Amino acid sequence: MKKIFYNIAGVIVFLITILGVFLFWQIKGREDYNLTLMIEKNQPLMKSLAPLKKSNSLVFKLYLKFRNDGKNIKAGQYQIEGKYSLKELIDLLESGKGRMVKVTIPEGFSISQIVEHLEKLGHINKDEFYTELNKMAKDFPYPTPNGNFEGYLYPETYYLPEKYDEKILIDTMLKEFLKKFPSEKYPDKEEFYQKLIMASILEREALVKSEKPIMASVFYNRMKKGMTLxxxxxxxxxxxxxxxxxxxxxxxxxxxxxxxxxxxxxxxxICNPAIDSVEAAYNPANTDFLFFVAKGDGSHYFSKTYKEHLEFQKKNN
Known part of the structure; x- marks a missing residue:
């Protein structure tokens, strides 16, 4: 009888050991992550955590229960990159250290406007920003005459670490630009720079995106005829x-x-253009237009002669 008892006890201990090892690896074992996670205050926590690996597993739910039902997890946007265990993930979400902030760089802003906008929000220091930007010039693959980075700070909505600094912001914007315009795709860097200049003008002049290739044709036509832009x-x-x-x-x-x-x-x-402006600079429409004038609704009237241009203005003033 004793022998049977010890055998049963041995099996139970063995099973508990196996279960313990299993739980240990489920909680402490690390997995690769590369995702943005949004924890929203007014949304069920499990719905917010759904993108995490094994979030639907019993172990995950039991461990979350053990961690105060996840009540200590802080709301916010998190960028999770690297190897994390379940424990480390919950630690991170409870500390709030991986929280991200949303930073929007509007299309057509100049560097000066970007700096003014972010400094007003209290996100950066102007002098620090320009100091960090100047450090980037030697490694950047495109022309930066006299350290001028105008055109390269790509307009986008970025999610940055809550405590981001000027270097992180600049690095993120320049990387986004290079993602949109890989240097190997544009071997003639001087030609690319000229197109970028044209794109920046289109970005500021054309409110209607579909007009950008037409407007590009106007400017190129003027240049061909020796006219001023x-x-x-x-x-x-x-x-x-x-x-x-x-x-x-x-x-x-x-x-x-x-x-x-x-x-x-x-x-x-003259600003930092979006990708469609660069595409229009490279692929202008085929027209004979030399003039354009704003209609008042954001669009433009295009004409081939100065006489037609003046007649339209006369009729609409």
Missing amino acids: SSDATVNFVYNYSKKRIYYKDLKVDSPYNTYKYKGLPPAP
């Missing part, structure tokens, strides 16, 4: 986009960015 946006860049409207007196400013005064493209981009 005569872009209000390039002039407004000189004034840091402080002008709601450009008047004749503003066109007298002596700057290489004044495309009413100087022929050809300005020396550098």
Whole structure:
């Protein structure tokens, strides 16, 4: 009888050991993660945790129960990258250290506007931002004349670590630009830079995206005929986009960015354009248009002659 008892006890101990090892590896064993996790206050916790591996398993649910039903988990956006165990994941979510903040860089903003916007929100220090940006010039694959990165800070909504700094922000934006425009895809870097300059003008001039290739054709046609680009946006860049409207007196400013005064493209981009503007700069529409004027609804009227251009303005004023 004793022998049977010891045999049964031995089996139970063995099973408990196996179960213990299993639970240990389920809780302490690490797995690779590369995801963005949103923990929302007004959503059931298990729904928020659903993207995590094994979140639907009994072990996961029991461990969460053991950890105060997950009540200590802090709401927020988390970027989870690397190897994590279940314990480490819950530790991270309870500490809130991996929380992300949403940072939106609007399309068509110049670097100056980006800095002003983020500094106003209290996210960066202007001097630190420019110091970090200058450090990037030697390793960046595209032209940065005199350390000018205008055009390369890609406009996008980014999720950054809650305690991000200027270096993290700049690095993220430049990496996004290189993801959109891999340097190996554009072997002629000087040609790419000229297209980027054109794209920046299109970004500021065209509110309707479908008009960008047409507008690009207008500017290229003007250049072919030896005309000035005569872009209000390039002039407004000189004034840091402080002008709601450009008047004749503003066109007298002596700057290489004044495309009413100087022929050809300005020396550098005038903002940070989105990918569709670059595509339009590379693939302009095939037209004979030389002029365009705003209709008042965001779109433009395109014309081949100055006479037609003036007639449209006369009719609509």
